[in-house]
Amino acid sequence: MLLRELTLVDRDGVRRGDLRVADGELVAVGDLDPRDDEVVADLAGKFALPGLVDAHVHFSLSGERTVDDVVDMTDAELALVEARNARKTLEAGVTGVRAMGARDIDVQLRDRVAAGDVPGPRAVANCRSITATGGHGHHLGREITGPNDARRAVREQAKLGAEFIKFMVTGGVTTPGTDPDEVALTDDELDALVDEAHRRGMHTSTHAHGAAGVTAAVQAGVDTVEHGTFLDEEAIEVMLAEDVTLVPTLSAPYHIVRNVDAATADVRRKTEHVYERHIESFRRAVEAGVRVAGGTDAGTPFNMHGANAAEIEFMSEYGMSPLEAIEAMTATAAEVVGLEGQGTLEAGTHADLLLCDADPTSDPTALNDPALVLKGGEVVGGSDRESRTAFERAGASGSATARAVRSGLD
Ligand SMILES: [Zn+2]
Structure with a gap:
C-alpha cells in the first residue's frame, strides 16, 4: 500500500514524502510512484510521525x-x-x-x-x-x-x-x-x-x-x-x-x-x-x-x-x-x-504511524487527538472517521487481492 502526499515529521525534520507499507513495515520512504495494482491512500494535508x-x-x-x-x-x-x-x-x-x-x-x-x-x-x-x-x-x-x-x-x-x-x-x-x-x-x-x-x-x-x-x-x-x-x-x-x-x-x-x-x-x-x-x-x-x-x-x-x-x-x-x-x-x-525498528520514518522499520491534521512542530497539541494511528500497517486508532474508513477499505481490498492471488496459486 502507498500512503501519498504526506508531510513527514521525525528526527530528520519536516518534509513532503510518500510511504510504502508492506507486511507491516515501511519498505520505502520518499517520492514514490504507485506500482501496478498497488492500493493508494491519498493523505494530502496530513502530517505523519512515527508512532x-x-x-x-x-x-x-x-x-x-x-x-x-x-x-x-x-x-x-x-x-x-x-x-x-x-x-x-x-x-x-x-x-x-x-x-x-x-x-x-x-x-x-x-x-x-x-x-x-x-x-x-x-x-x-x-x-x-x-x-x-x-x-x-x-x-x-x-x-x-x-x-x-x-x-x-x-x-x-x-x-x-x-x-x-x-x-x-x-x-x-x-x-x-x-x-x-x-x-x-x-x-x-x-x-x-x-x-x-x-x-x-x-x-x-x-x-x-x-x-x-x-x-x-x-x-x-x-x-x-x-x-x-x-x-x-x-x-x-x-x-x-x-x-x-x-x-x-x-x-x-x-x-x-x-x-x-x-x-x-x-x-x-x-x-x-x-x-x-x-x-x-x-x-x-x-x-x-x-x-x-x-x-x-x-x-x-x-x-x-x-x-x-x-x-x-x-x-x-x-x-x-x-x-x-x-x-x-x-x-x-x-x-x-531498546525498542528496535521504531521511532523514525525509515525503510525497514515497523509501519507504526501517527497521522494528524495540523503541523505538530508549530502546535504540539495537534498530537493529542490523532486522525489515524497505525501499528504494523493496521489501523488501531484515530478520530478521523473518514480516513479511517477509507484506509480500512483500502487495507481490506489489499488483503482480498492477496487472498485471490494465493488461491489462484493453489
Ligand atoms: Zn513511575
Whole structure:
C-alpha cells in the first residue's frame, strides 16, 4: 500500500514524502510512484510521525489518588486493567513503551501483545521495581536490604522475564513516609543492582528526585534517570560525563498540581514543593545538553493513559523546540529503552504511524487527538472517521487481492 502526499515529521525534520507499507513495515520512504495494482491512500494535508514511544508508563495504575486501590487487586483483575490501559495507550498513537512493571504482569502483557492476542504498544517491560525496605513503591515493589539481597532481587526479576531493572534511589511523592530528597539505597546496594543487571545485558533505570540520589545512581552506572526533579550542577555534570539519559516525566506533577484538591494531603504537600523545581531542573538539563527521552509516568495520580502526547507539549514549553521534543518521544526513547525498528520514518522499520491534521512542530497539541494511528500497517486508532474508513477499505481490498492471488496459486 502507498500512503501519498504526506508531510513527514521525525528526527530528520519536516518534509513532503510518500510511504510504502508492506507486511507491516515501511519498505520505502520518499517520492514514490504507485506500482501496478498497488492500493493508494491519498493523505494530502496530513502530517505523519512515527508512532510515539513513551519511555515510562505504569499500566498497573490508572490515575488513582493512591495506590491502595491497586495493591488489593488480584492478579486477574490487575491483568485486565493493564490490558485496558495498554489499549488506550495504543489508540492515542503510542506504539512503543517501556512498561515500569508490577508483579510480573507487564511481561505477560508484553508477550500477549506481541503475539497479537490483545491490542497494545510494543513493549520493553520489567517486573517489580526494587526499593529499600519500606521505601518508595514498596507496595508493588521488591524490598531489599543489603547488596546480596540486591543481587538476588535482580536475578528474581530476570527469571520472571524482566528486560531491564528499575530501582528507587530516593523516596517518592506517592509513598507516605518516604522523602523525595533522601538517598534510600546505599552505594553498595546501588553497585550490586547495576552490576548484576548489566551482567545479564539488562539496562537499569532509577526513580530519582533529589540530586544526591541522582549522583549516587549515576556513579553506580545507572543508564536512565526518571524524573530528575531537583537536579543540581553536580548531578547534571555526572549525567553528561556518564552519558546518562533523563526521562523527565513532566506530566506527573502537572496533573497532580491541577487536581490538587482531590489529591491526598501527603501528595499535595510534596508536590507543591516539587513542581516549580522540576521544571527548572528540566530546563537546566536541556540547556546543558543532557540526552532526554520522553516519558509520562502515565498511571500516577490523575495522569491518564492515552494523554501521553501532552508530554511533548510540556517539553516544548519548558526548554525544547517542538521537533526536539518529538525526537525525544520517538527516536531517542526507542533507542534508549531498546525498542528496535521504531521511532523514525525509515525503510525497514515497523509501519507504526501517527497521522494528524495540523503541523505538530508549530502546535504540539495537534498530537493529542490523532486522525489515524497505525501499528504494523493496521489501523488501531484515530478520530478521523473518514480516513479511517477509507484506509480500512483500502487495507481490506489489499488483503482480498492477496487472498485471490494465493488461491489462484493453489
Ligand atoms: Zn513511575
